[in-house]
Amino acid sequence: DTAVSQTPKYLVTQMGNDKSIKCEQNLGHDTMYWYKQDSKKFLKIMFSYNNKELIINETVPNRFSPKSPDKAHLNLHINSLELGDSAVYFCASSQEGSGRSWEQFFGPGTRLTVL
């Protein structure tokens, strides 16, 4: 009955590889996000999707490509991984509407380590 789930929890890979992180939410929300938490614990928005439509695309390398097959899923694909991509990636979701749409529910995070 997990609200926002991510797979995998840990991902260790070599530089240059391509990898994907999956996110699913069962809250019925229509907006999903990807945040990146760096080694200093700083959290920053990367992408946001509303009803499968991209609404926020922060300045991230185009090696990062989000894909939303439906409202309940937002996957993150990363091409040509670099050392600097090592971080914890959090998925989150919320329901568009009143002020309460700002209340975001976070997944457990995926710790990506690029060697």
Next chain:
Amino acid sequence: AQSVTQPDIHITVSEGASLELRCNYSYGATPYLFWYVQSPGQGLQLLLKYFSGDTLVQGIKGFEAEFKRSQSSFNLRKPSVHWSDAAEYFCAVGAEGTGRRALTFGSGTRLQVQP
């Protein structure tokens, strides 16, 4: 653009002592304010939120926070800290009217609890 400042990077308190974590925000209007907690190796859990109304909000685990418009602050408090409260605490702001639905996070405050 909105910003969030958590001036204390690291705080140590004794178990049973009171706690106050500081958060200041910068935004032209009243933002939506949140406190999240991240236990080691875990995701982000919402502690409490302020949207409007009563400026003193109660959250989970015995936490409360007070919104002070004049000081642009939203400090988190707990009257008696438990060892299990040791974690990283993040203040976040959501700003209506910016065309964005992503939260802006502070840099976090790490709380250590001494026996």
